[in-house]
Every structure is written in C-alpha cells, then in structure tokens.
Amino acid sequence: MPGFTKVENRILQKYISDPKLSNSLASIRGVMESIWANDAPRIVQNYTDHGIEHSERIAYFVEKLLQVNPDAEFSEQEIYLLLAGVYLHDIGMQCDVVEYPAIKERAEDEDLDAKFDKEFTAETTNGYSSEEQNEIRKNHHLLSAAWIDYLYKGNDPELSPAIKSLPYDLVDDLMDVCKFHSKLPISDCPDSFNSDPNSRKKMVAALLRFADELDISNTRVNIGTAKIFAIYPDNSVYWWLHNYTKVNFVDPNKIRLKVHLHPEDFESYGSFVREEYITHFKSKNQLVLDALVEQNISLVIDTNSDVVAHKRAEKFPPEITAVLDKKIQESDLSPNSQIQVIAKNSDSKPIEILPPQTIKEVNEGISNIPHLRNPRFTGREDKLKQIHEALISNNAVALSQPVAVCGLGGIGKTQTAIEYTYRYRDEYGFIFWVKADSTDSIISDYVGIAKSLNLPVKNDSDQNTIVAAVLNWFRTNEDWLLIIDNADDPSFVKDFLPPSPKGHILLTSRARVFDALGITSLVEMEEMYPDEAKNFLLKRTARVDPDQQEIEALEKLIHELGYLPLALEQAGAYIYANNSSFKDYLISYKKRGLKLLEKSLIDKSKYPESISTTWLMNFDEVKKNSEVSADILFASAFLNPHKIPAEIFCKGAEKLGSLISAEFSDVDTDPLVFDEVLKPLWQYSLIDRDAGCHTYDIHRLVQAVLRDGMKNDEQYLWAERVIKAVNCAFPEVEYKNWELCDKLLPHALTCAEYIKQWGLETEESSKLLNASGSYLHKRARFKESEPFLKSSLEIRKKVLEPEHFDLSESFNNLAELYKDLARYSEAEPLYARALEIRENVLNPDNPAIAESLNNLAELFTILARYSEAESLCVRALEIRENVLNPDDPDIAESLSNLAGVYRDLGRYSEAEPLYTRALGITEKALGPEHPDVGTFLNNLAVVYQDLGRSSEAEPLNIRSLRITEKALGPEHPIVGTCLNNLALVYQDLGRSSEAESLNIRALRITEKALGPEHPDVGIRLNNLAGVYQDLGRSSEAESLYTRALGITEKALGSEHPDVGIRLKNLAQFFRNQNKYLKARPYYERAIKVVEKTKGENSLDFADLLKSYASLLNNMKRNREATRISKRVTKIRSNIKKGNEK
Incomplete structure (x- = not known):
C-alpha cells in the first residue's frame, strides 16, 4: 500500500486481509507522519530517537521477531493492534498537556493511573522545562493511551477521524497495548495467557517493547536490549521470550544475549562498566565481559582503537567484580564476531531468536558497506529526505538518474550517505559502496562486488572483464543501491557508472559540476543548523x-x-x-x-x-588551474565569510595585486569576469555563490586554513590589500548608497580587526574606519560607531598634518555622534576644532565651513544658546545660498535648522515658511520617500501644532512616520520622534487612547536606542505622563512626570528651557489635583528658568505666568494673582507690537 515501507507492506500482506483494518492503519500512519514531521514542534526535546522513522525501524524488528513461530499464531486483530501500537506508542511524547488538560486528566484516571509530580506552567509548545519534559516522558505510555481515548471521542476535528477508523471493539485494547509497552512485569502473566484476551494484548505490548528496544539502542548493536536484561530482569522482553516462543524455559535467566559493540558505541554502554575496568580496554583487542553472570549475558567489546573512560560510569554489583576481572584477563576473540540473540531451552539446546549477523551486514541481501552506522550522527533530516525523494522519484521513470551529494570537504557528505544506507536499508536487497579516490580504487571495489555477487568472472585475471560483468549486473538487476564516495574528480567515475541503471546511484563529491556524467540532481550540503x-x-x-x-x-x-x-x-x-x-x-x-x-x-x-589536509589539496588544485582564482581565495580569507560582494573586486581590483587588477581591468564592460574567476572555487565547493545578489560565502574555517598556511609577511600583505580594496568600494554615506554600505559593512568590520591586529595605520584604513563609523551612526548603531570614529581620528592625528581637511571630517563626525548621544560637553570642542581647521585651510565661502557652522548651531540650539545658534545658522545659510544651486538639499538643511531656532524661541510665524521651503527643496532634490523628507514633514507638523492647527498637522505626521519607518527601520530613534509627535496631535484632538499606544512605542524605541538617561527619553516620559493625566491615571502620570524632570535636569542642566517645561507640567498636574501647596514651588522654579532662558517677552513665559495666576486664585491669593495677570497682559501686548513691526 502507498505510504508503507516494504517491510510494513510484507507484514500487512501476510497477516491482514480485512481492508478496513489496512485502511485504518494507513490513516493512523498518515496522521503520525504529520505529527512527527521534521518541522513539527517537539514537546519533549531531550529524548532518544522517536517518530515515524523510529516506527519504520520497529516494524523491521517486528517482522524478524514474528518469524520465531509462536505456539499460538497471532490473530489478524492482534497484528492490527501491534502495528497501530508501533505508530502510536510514543505519541504521548507529543501531548501538550497544558493546551489539552483533558488528556492529562484522562491519563490520571484510575484505570491508567499516571503520576505527575509537579504542575505544568509552560505557555508554549516548546516552552516546557526539562523537569516538565521528564514528567511527560515518564508518563508518556499512559498519555498515549489517554490521547487515543480523547481523539476517539471526536475532540479534535483534524486528528480524530484517523483514530475513529479504529474498530470500536479494539479501542480499549489499543489503549492497553500503549499502556503496557513501557513496563510489563512477568508476575502479571497468568498461565492461561495463550487464550486469555487480557494477557494476549499484554503479549502484543511485550513484543512491541522488545522491537522498540532493539531499535533505540543502536541499530544492529543491541545495547538497549542488554540494558533491559541487565537492569530489569522482570520485564516484557523476558515475558515475550518465556511465554510466546516454542522454547520451554525452565528459568528465564537462561536467556543469553551476545552483542558485538564498537568503540563509537561505547559511550552509550558506559553506564554498565566501572571506570577502572575501562582502562583495560586500551590494551585488549577483544573483551568478553560476563558482567551479569547470573543472567548469563555476554557483551563482546571491539576496542581496536583507544577508548576513553566514561566519566559517568556506574559501578557493577560487588559480587561480580572478581568474575569481571577474570574475564578481562582471559578475553581473546576474533574481530569478526557476530551479533546474535539466542536462548537455551531446558535441554540446553540453543534456540535462535535473531539470526547471527556480522558487523558489516545490513538487513537481508548483500552489502559491502565499509562503515558502521555512526551513533552520534545528528540532524541532516532535510538532506536525507531530499536524497530519498530524489532517488525515489527515479522509480517513476524507466531508467534512474544518479543523485550527487556535494559540498565542502568536512561538511558531512560521507556520513550523511552512511546514515542514508542504514536508514533506508529495508528498501534495497543489495547495497554496495565504492571509493572513488582513484581509478584503481574504483576497480578494486568493483572486483569486490563481483565476489560478493559470486559472478562467474569474479576471479578473472582481466579486471576490465570483471568491471564489465558488474556493470552488466547493475543493468539487468533491480533493488540495489550503489554509493560512489569521494568522487571529487568526476572524470574518474564516468566509465564506471552503470549504463541504463535500474537501481539507485548516490555520489558524494566536492565537485559541483557533473555535466560529463549527465547528473542534474544535486543535494548541496551546508553547515549544520x-x-x-x-x-x-x-x-x-x-x-x-x-x-x-x-x-x-x-x-x-x-x-x-x-x-x-x-x-x-x-x-x-x-x-x-x-x-x-x-x-x-x-x-x-x-x-x-x-x-x-x-x-x-x-x-x-x-x-x-583533518580539516587542514582535507582542504589544502583543493587549494593546490585551484592554484594549478587559475592563479587569479587562488588570489581571490587568499583575499577572501581576510573578509567576512558571508555575502562577499562583487564590488570589492570590481571597484578595488587595483589594490589586490597585479593578477586581480589585470583580470578586472575591463569588468565595467565585461561583468562575467567575476563569475569566471569564481568558477574554480565554486566547483571545488570552497565557496557558495548567490549569483542573483553577486555575492559569495566562504566557510570561516577555510579562511582559517588559508591564513594559517601563510607566513606573517604574506598575511600582512593580504590584510593591507583587502583593507585598501574595501575602502575603495565603500561609498559616501548617503541614503542612496545605504544598500551598498550595508553589503560592505561586515567586511569593513572585519578589516577593522586586521587594522588593529597588524597596526595598519594608513590614510586608507582611517578613511574606511571613518566611513564605517559614520554609517553605523546613521543606522542608530551608536555603541558600535564610537570606536570606529575614535580610531579613525587617532590614526589621522598620527599620519596627517594637524590642519589636514580629513582631520576636520573625523572631528566633525565624532562630534555628531556625541551630540546624538547627549554628550554635549564632549561634542562642542570637537565641532569647534573641525570648524577651526576648515576656516584655516578653506576659502570662507566653502560649503564645508557651512556644514561645520550648521552642526555647531544645532548643538547650541539643543543647549538653548539661541543667539549663538541663530548667528551660526544665518551665516551657514548665506554661504550655501551663495555657492550652491537654490535646490540643493544642503540649503534645505540650513533652512530647517534656522527654523528650529525660531520655533524654540516661539517665533512660529517665522519658522513655518522656512520649514515649508526646506520640505519643497528636499522633495524635489531627493524624492518623496527620502528620510529627510520624513524629518521635514515632522518639523512642519510640529509648527502647525504649535499654531493650533492640529488637524492640518495630523496628515503630515502620518506621512512622516510612514516614510521614516520605511527608510530607517521601525527601531530607529527618529521613528520614535515621529511617533511622539503624532501622539501629541492625537492628544490635542482628544484621541488619548491612540496617543497612549504611540507614546509607549516611542518610549520603548528611544530607551532602547539611546539609553534610559537620554533627554529624549525625558520628552517621551513627559508626554506619556500627559496622556495618563488626561485618562485619569494620576499615580502613573505623577511618577512619569517626576522621572522625566530628573532625566532632563541631569542631561541638560537645571536652567535649560526643557527643565522649565517639566517643572511647569508637574506644577499644573498638582494644581489639577488640588494639591496647591505642592504645585507652587514647581511654578516658582519654572518661572525663574523660563524667564532666564526664553526671556521676559516670550509667549512661553506669558503662558506660564497665566497658569501660575490661576493657581494663586485657587489658593485665594487674589491680589498676587491680579498683579501677575496684569503682567501677562503687558507681555502679550509687547509681543503683539513686536510682531506688527
């Protein structure tokens, strides 16, 4: 039937004739396959191998055990229960007991009696703690039974139909099979078990348990079975052997298990062997440990290589120590020992339970696999599935096509192929392994295949005749798998591929191109997840x-x-x-x-x-084929391993030596040059290409091997070359270049490490550091930016003249960072020094001088030094308007900064036209989606709000937020500013609940980007407090107002106008709470600060006095209130007269 393995189909065909039962099993199996899919979440994480593949392997052992010929044949329904149990017995591992508490409650019912020692607190499927997972694992057999009952009652519309396909009279029986598969004491077995239904289903559970143990130990090396015998002599394995074979046991202790172990399996077996006995293994080739003498169990240990002591090994019972010592001294077995499970009857005649198998045999049929299954093989489930699907898809065509597993040396190609052969061995009657290191090795292995197949020409003196006979056998036979390992040079393989094959061919190779072999199906191996x-x-x-x-x-x-x-x-x-x-x-x-x-x-x-020897041969081959490709490889060793862009070589080729420079001389008109020089590296799997993005990856350890193979002077040379090349490729840090900056940044960061490591203090390195730091600053990666900008400045101080223009650039850029981080005292002298250098070396009307004036003016505006800021802004604007095009974005920047000064001074009518003009210039010059357009929209919206035009401000705020978020990303602090200002508009419009959510997001963004003590955080806290005040959440509002005042005072000083605003807001808050005595000192402090910073004739000062007068009226101090109200009237009159002039 479709969906079943060959083994499962054989069991179905032999034992089950009722199509209802077969269809029910198919339905159950399908559901289990979905639940245990590789991408499905796991409830219990740290368990041994479970899932549908585990069930398939159990079915293999079930078929073997059914061949023992029991006294009473299994009924069709019992086989049905057995196979359904194979699929369902571990489903309890996947029971989400928090989401589905009814399953847990059912498991705790008296008939199942699960015991959970703790309450479950997991909130997500993959959120169970280790202790909680252990609780589920411990009770999983009971949860499996409860899960069946739960679904049979129709509680899940998606999963219940499969379980409801169970015959009604078998539901309880299947629950019992799952319940008893975990532990089945022999004392529970009555003499009448052959006819008693209850005992029969326990017998089915015991068989399931036996097959389960045979798989979860190590396939073909039955450590798990040994554990069952050794630790639990009163268990289901004994019970099944004792009660259901033709062996008439007098004493179940006479069961004998012989298991051949290998060094890689020893860690799993270590819990049986005391550490002091392990030391003997290092000097003995073969050891028999009759450790558990009373159970008469022999464990054959192969120790051809050293075995290191397992530190967690447990001690043997003291009564067997002497016997163990003796056996260690006497052991001397053949390295070709076999795995065998046998039992002795009352006449001491051995009865075979599982047939003997040498360690090189796989399933039934012929095999020459030279590798044991790796018990430590981990992951690669997607690759194994991809290989299987690619090979199986060949079954649909008359002649199958080979599948190639390719990738970097050491990536796990051979180990994945080994795992594939063991995992899918049931699907093949013949499995052959051929080493393709050379023509001679291929011929030698083909001769071995001829002998395994007992072909008539197996001993022919002409090896070509033998090879031809083997190829003919492949052409005329089916049901075989041929692994061709290490086919790194496909030309070796061409003459040895079977013509018109009817089986499956799997190659492993570091090569990626197999045109000569006609192979198009590739499975590319990558690093592990x-x-x-x-x-x-x-x-x-x-x-x-x-x-x-x-x-x-x-x-x-x-x-x-x-x-x-x-x-x-x-x-x-x-x-x-x-x-x-x-x-x-x-x-x-x-x-x-x-x-x-x-x-x-x-x-x-x-x-x-080893890694080095694995790759050095490939490096040599690349150099023989293309010296320029080898140089690309050497340069790549000094870049970030991921997404190395073509621009480094196309723009920086002249810095990377004569070979690369010559090769890339015409790259602008011949872009395929890049593809051609990378081709040898890609063919040997030394790099991975992303042709669509014009980038490639190289493994970090390939880089390490390349660097390790160089002398110090060679490393210095290539590091210097790469730094210069990346510097050439790194563009101006403008928004239009950000995509390229982003591609180059990881490589610039790697270059920075080599600049420090090798002391490469040059103009090129300082320029690269400055550009990288500036880009990091623009992207709000402030902490990363500072060391780059500081390093650039320090190098330039060493290698440039004191008045060099590039020094002014470093001073300016570091000052810009400090300003954004509110480190104003550090920023001012840097700005001043940058301006000084530029004024000394440039003409007075140079735009670079205007840039310095403009930046220093921004700082002065923040510090409320408005007269100085205005003077600098006017001068910067004059320079730019004199020398630049009227629509230059730099003019827009100066207009906006001057408008900012006027807005802070309350001169809104003067600020508005400047903001409007700045916006118009920027949109025309840079396009409507540029982040500067978002900033200027935000600024204009703020002035509209100041002028009481909040309904006009809202669409500008919304558009500003959309542009800024798209251009800068949702976590940029400028986005926080846009959110803050839109929230203020909503608050003005009475939409406080909308304002709250925007304020909260703005606060989170600002705190994350700039730190909790930044003055912008004070602004966000202040505005959120205002929303809470409007919403009647007074205690929250007071806390935020107070915190906002503390942050602002610390960052800007006690006499900054923003401190006046915070004091005023607290004062008004307490006044609204009728806490007049608490409000008054805040008013009085606010009045002093605002009068000093904004002036007596400012609207801000008049508004503050008016509010204070209201407080005095509330306090019945009417005379004082009247005096202050008159003063407010006078101030407003003076402002009006000034505006009229």
Missing part, C-alpha cells in the same frame, strides 16, 4: 544537562567552528579525551585556533583526514 551542531557536540562529549555558562560557551564555540561537522568532531574528540569544559576549550581555541583543532585524535574510520 545551530541546534544540530549543539546537539552533536553534546552527544560527542557525552555531556548531560550542562549549566548555563557551559551552554553559552558551547553556543559560541559551535559558531567559531562554523557549524562544520568535521571541526565539531575534532573539537569534541579533544574535549571528551581531556575532559575539558566548553568554556576552557573556547578560550584556548581563540588563542591557538587550528593548532588546537588539529591536536584532536579523531576516529580515522569515519574521518580519514
């Missing part, structure tokens, strides 16, 4: 539940190793062998790098080459 790499290294080092510090070190380490399987294996081998911590290894790796990685002793049978 972070979680896969993390789990692999935990498994490799046998670490269980490391603390948070170790987890953090582990995550940093796998990143340093680039998630490369071979690197992870090398690091894991060292960590395990030396019992090192992840934290210590990470520290040493950062210091020693590849030298530490190469010290690891890895299993040569799995990883014959």
Whole structure:
C-alpha cells in the first residue's frame, strides 16, 4: 500500500486481509507522519530517537521477531493492534498537556493511573522545562493511551477521524497495548495467557517493547536490549521470550544475549562498566565481559582503537567484580564476531531468536558497506529526505538518474550517505559502496562486488572483464543501491557508472559540476543548523544537562567552528579525551585556533583526514588551474565569510595585486569576469555563490586554513590589500548608497580587526574606519560607531598634518555622534576644532565651513544658546545660498535648522515658511520617500501644532512616520520622534487612547536606542505622563512626570528651557489635583528658568505666568494673582507690537 515501507507492506500482506483494518492503519500512519514531521514542534526535546522513522525501524524488528513461530499464531486483530501500537506508542511524547488538560486528566484516571509530580506552567509548545519534559516522558505510555481515548471521542476535528477508523471493539485494547509497552512485569502473566484476551494484548505490548528496544539502542548493536536484561530482569522482553516462543524455559535467566559493540558505541554502554575496568580496554583487542553472570549475558567489546573512560560510569554489583576481572584477563576473540540473540531451552539446546549477523551486514541481501552506522550522527533530516525523494522519484521513470551529494570537504557528505544506507536499508536487497579516490580504487571495489555477487568472472585475471560483468549486473538487476564516495574528480567515475541503471546511484563529491556524467540532481550540503551542531557536540562529549555558562560557551564555540561537522568532531574528540569544559576549550581555541583543532585524535574510520589536509589539496588544485582564482581565495580569507560582494573586486581590483587588477581591468564592460574567476572555487565547493545578489560565502574555517598556511609577511600583505580594496568600494554615506554600505559593512568590520591586529595605520584604513563609523551612526548603531570614529581620528592625528581637511571630517563626525548621544560637553570642542581647521585651510565661502557652522548651531540650539545658534545658522545659510544651486538639499538643511531656532524661541510665524521651503527643496532634490523628507514633514507638523492647527498637522505626521519607518527601520530613534509627535496631535484632538499606544512605542524605541538617561527619553516620559493625566491615571502620570524632570535636569542642566517645561507640567498636574501647596514651588522654579532662558517677552513665559495666576486664585491669593495677570497682559501686548513691526 502507498505510504508503507516494504517491510510494513510484507507484514500487512501476510497477516491482514480485512481492508478496513489496512485502511485504518494507513490513516493512523498518515496522521503520525504529520505529527512527527521534521518541522513539527517537539514537546519533549531531550529524548532518544522517536517518530515515524523510529516506527519504520520497529516494524523491521517486528517482522524478524514474528518469524520465531509462536505456539499460538497471532490473530489478524492482534497484528492490527501491534502495528497501530508501533505508530502510536510514543505519541504521548507529543501531548501538550497544558493546551489539552483533558488528556492529562484522562491519563490520571484510575484505570491508567499516571503520576505527575509537579504542575505544568509552560505557555508554549516548546516552552516546557526539562523537569516538565521528564514528567511527560515518564508518563508518556499512559498519555498515549489517554490521547487515543480523547481523539476517539471526536475532540479534535483534524486528528480524530484517523483514530475513529479504529474498530470500536479494539479501542480499549489499543489503549492497553500503549499502556503496557513501557513496563510489563512477568508476575502479571497468568498461565492461561495463550487464550486469555487480557494477557494476549499484554503479549502484543511485550513484543512491541522488545522491537522498540532493539531499535533505540543502536541499530544492529543491541545495547538497549542488554540494558533491559541487565537492569530489569522482570520485564516484557523476558515475558515475550518465556511465554510466546516454542522454547520451554525452565528459568528465564537462561536467556543469553551476545552483542558485538564498537568503540563509537561505547559511550552509550558506559553506564554498565566501572571506570577502572575501562582502562583495560586500551590494551585488549577483544573483551568478553560476563558482567551479569547470573543472567548469563555476554557483551563482546571491539576496542581496536583507544577508548576513553566514561566519566559517568556506574559501578557493577560487588559480587561480580572478581568474575569481571577474570574475564578481562582471559578475553581473546576474533574481530569478526557476530551479533546474535539466542536462548537455551531446558535441554540446553540453543534456540535462535535473531539470526547471527556480522558487523558489516545490513538487513537481508548483500552489502559491502565499509562503515558502521555512526551513533552520534545528528540532524541532516532535510538532506536525507531530499536524497530519498530524489532517488525515489527515479522509480517513476524507466531508467534512474544518479543523485550527487556535494559540498565542502568536512561538511558531512560521507556520513550523511552512511546514515542514508542504514536508514533506508529495508528498501534495497543489495547495497554496495565504492571509493572513488582513484581509478584503481574504483576497480578494486568493483572486483569486490563481483565476489560478493559470486559472478562467474569474479576471479578473472582481466579486471576490465570483471568491471564489465558488474556493470552488466547493475543493468539487468533491480533493488540495489550503489554509493560512489569521494568522487571529487568526476572524470574518474564516468566509465564506471552503470549504463541504463535500474537501481539507485548516490555520489558524494566536492565537485559541483557533473555535466560529463549527465547528473542534474544535486543535494548541496551546508553547515549544520545551530541546534544540530549543539546537539552533536553534546552527544560527542557525552555531556548531560550542562549549566548555563557551559551552554553559552558551547553556543559560541559551535559558531567559531562554523557549524562544520568535521571541526565539531575534532573539537569534541579533544574535549571528551581531556575532559575539558566548553568554556576552557573556547578560550584556548581563540588563542591557538587550528593548532588546537588539529591536536584532536579523531576516529580515522569515519574521518580519514583533518580539516587542514582535507582542504589544502583543493587549494593546490585551484592554484594549478587559475592563479587569479587562488588570489581571490587568499583575499577572501581576510573578509567576512558571508555575502562577499562583487564590488570589492570590481571597484578595488587595483589594490589586490597585479593578477586581480589585470583580470578586472575591463569588468565595467565585461561583468562575467567575476563569475569566471569564481568558477574554480565554486566547483571545488570552497565557496557558495548567490549569483542573483553577486555575492559569495566562504566557510570561516577555510579562511582559517588559508591564513594559517601563510607566513606573517604574506598575511600582512593580504590584510593591507583587502583593507585598501574595501575602502575603495565603500561609498559616501548617503541614503542612496545605504544598500551598498550595508553589503560592505561586515567586511569593513572585519578589516577593522586586521587594522588593529597588524597596526595598519594608513590614510586608507582611517578613511574606511571613518566611513564605517559614520554609517553605523546613521543606522542608530551608536555603541558600535564610537570606536570606529575614535580610531579613525587617532590614526589621522598620527599620519596627517594637524590642519589636514580629513582631520576636520573625523572631528566633525565624532562630534555628531556625541551630540546624538547627549554628550554635549564632549561634542562642542570637537565641532569647534573641525570648524577651526576648515576656516584655516578653506576659502570662507566653502560649503564645508557651512556644514561645520550648521552642526555647531544645532548643538547650541539643543543647549538653548539661541543667539549663538541663530548667528551660526544665518551665516551657514548665506554661504550655501551663495555657492550652491537654490535646490540643493544642503540649503534645505540650513533652512530647517534656522527654523528650529525660531520655533524654540516661539517665533512660529517665522519658522513655518522656512520649514515649508526646506520640505519643497528636499522633495524635489531627493524624492518623496527620502528620510529627510520624513524629518521635514515632522518639523512642519510640529509648527502647525504649535499654531493650533492640529488637524492640518495630523496628515503630515502620518506621512512622516510612514516614510521614516520605511527608510530607517521601525527601531530607529527618529521613528520614535515621529511617533511622539503624532501622539501629541492625537492628544490635542482628544484621541488619548491612540496617543497612549504611540507614546509607549516611542518610549520603548528611544530607551532602547539611546539609553534610559537620554533627554529624549525625558520628552517621551513627559508626554506619556500627559496622556495618563488626561485618562485619569494620576499615580502613573505623577511618577512619569517626576522621572522625566530628573532625566532632563541631569542631561541638560537645571536652567535649560526643557527643565522649565517639566517643572511647569508637574506644577499644573498638582494644581489639577488640588494639591496647591505642592504645585507652587514647581511654578516658582519654572518661572525663574523660563524667564532666564526664553526671556521676559516670550509667549512661553506669558503662558506660564497665566497658569501660575490661576493657581494663586485657587489658593485665594487674589491680589498676587491680579498683579501677575496684569503682567501677562503687558507681555502679550509687547509681543503683539513686536510682531506688527
């Protein structure tokens, strides 16, 4: 039937004839496949292998165990229960007991009797703690039963139909099979089990358990079964063997299990062996440990390579210690020992339960796989599925096409191919492995295949005759899989591919182009996913539940190793062998790098080459084929490994040596040059291309090997070349260039590391640092920006004359950053020095002088030094209007800054036309979506609000927010400003609830970008407090008003006009609360500050006095109130007369 494996189909065809039962199993299996899909969330994370593939492997063992010929044949319904249990027995691992508490409650009913030791608090599917996961794991067999009952009653419209396909009279039986599969005491087995229905279903559960253990141990190496015998002698495995085979046991303890273990399996087995006995393994080739003598169990240990002691090993019972010592001394077995499960009857005659199998055999049929299955293989589920689907799709055509697994050396191609052969071995009658390192190795393996197949020509003296016979066998037979490993040079393979094949061919190769072989189906291997790499290294080092510090070190380490399987294996081998911590290894790796990685002793049978030797041969081949491609590779070693853009080579070629310079001389008219020089690197999988984006990636460890192979002077040369090239490519930091800046920034940051490492203090390096720092500043990455701008300034101080223009640029840019960070005392002298240099070296009307005047004026405006700010703004505007085009955006900037001074002074009628003109110039020059347009729209909207025209301000605010958010990103502090001002408009329009949400978002953005003590945070807090006051949330409002005052005073000083605003707002708040005595001192402080900073004849001062007069009236101090009201009238009259002039 479709959807089932060959094994499952054989079981169905042999035992089940009722189509209703078959269709029900197909439906259940389909649902399980969906629930256990690779991308499905996992409730229990840290469990051994479960899911649909686990069920498929259990079915394989079920078929084997059913061949034992029991006394009473299984009924059709019992086989149905067995297979349904195969699919459903572990579903409890996926029960979300928080979302579906009814399942947990059902499991706790008397008939199931689940015991949960704690309450569950998880809020999401993947949010269960380790303790909660253990609770689910411990009760998963009971949860599985409860889950079946829950769905059978129709509680889930999506999943229930499959479970409702169960025959009504088998529902309870299936629940019992799931319930009993976890633990089934032999004492529960009555003598009448052959006919008693209750015992029969327990027997089905016992068989399911036995097959389950055979798989979850290690396939073909049945450690799990050994554990069952050793730890739980009163269990389902005994019960099934004792009660359901033709063996008439007198004593179940006479069951004998012989298991052949290998070094890579030893870690899983370590809990059985005391550490002191493990040391003997290093000097013995084969050891038999009759450790559990009373159960008469032999464990055959193959230790051809050193085995390191398992630190968590448990002790044997003391009564068997002497026997163990003796067996260790006497052991001497053949390395070709077999896996075998046997039992002895009362006549001491051995009865075969599972047939003997050598370690090289896979399933039934013929196989020559030279590798054992890797018990530490982790992840790669998507790749295995992709390989399987590609090969299976060939079944639909008459002749199958080979599939190539390609990728960088050490990426895990061979290990993935090995896992594929074991995982899908049931689908093939014949599996053959051919090493394609050379023509000779291919021929040698084909001769071996001929002998395995017992072909008539197997001993022919002419090897070509043998190869031809093997190829003919492939052409005329089906049901085979041929793995051609390490086909790095496809030309070696061409003459050895079977013509018109009817089986499956899988190649592994570092090459990527297989045109000569006609292969179009490629599975490209990439680095492991972070979680896969993390789990692999935990498994490799046998670490269980490391603390948070170790987890953090582990995550940093796998990143340093680039998630490369071979690197992870090398690091894991060292960590395990030396019992090192992840934290210590990470520290040493950062210091020693590849030298530490190469010290690891890895299993040569799995990883014959280290990282360095794996890649150095490829480097040599590239250099032979193309010296310019080799130089591209060397340059790439000093760039960020990800998304290396073509612009570095197209714009900076002349800085990268004569070969690259000559090759790229015509790149502007011949862009395919870039593709051609990258082709050899891509073909050897040394880089990954993204042709659409004109970028490529290189693995960080490939870079490390390249650098490690260079002498110091070579490293210095290439680092210097790359810095110059990236500097050439890095454009002016204008909005229109941000996309290119963004592509180049990671590489500029890498260059900065080499500038520091090698002391490369040059004009080019200072320019690159300055550009990078300025771009980071524009993108609101303030903390990252500062060290770049400071380093650029320090280098320029060393390499340039004191009055050099570029120095003024560094002074100016660092001052700009400090101004935005509210570090005003640091910004002012830098601005002043920049202006001084420019005035000394440039003509008086140079626009660069206007830029410095303009920037210093902005600072003075923030500091409320309005007369100085106005003077500088007017001078800057005059220079720009004299020398620039009337529609130049720099003129718009000067107009806006002058308008800002007028607005702060309350001269709104003068500010409005300046803002309007600035907006018009900017839209025309830069386009309607430029972020400066968003800023000027925001400024004009603020003036409209000041003039009481909030309904006109709203559309400007909305458009400003949209433009700014799109251009700068949703977390930029300028977006926070736009949100703040739109909220003020909504507040004016009586839409306080809308204003609140905008204020809260604005506050969050500003705090995150600028820090909690920035004066803009004070503004956001003040405005949010005003909204809370309008909404009647007085206690929240008071707290925010108070915090806003504290921040503003600290940042701007106690006599800044913004402090006056905060004092006024607090005073008015307390007055509205009828707390007049508390309000008055705030009014009096506010009056002093505003009078000093804004002047006696300002509207702000008049409005403040008017509010104070209202307070005095409230306090019945009418005479004082009248005096102040008269003063307000006089001030307003003076302002009106001034405006009329």
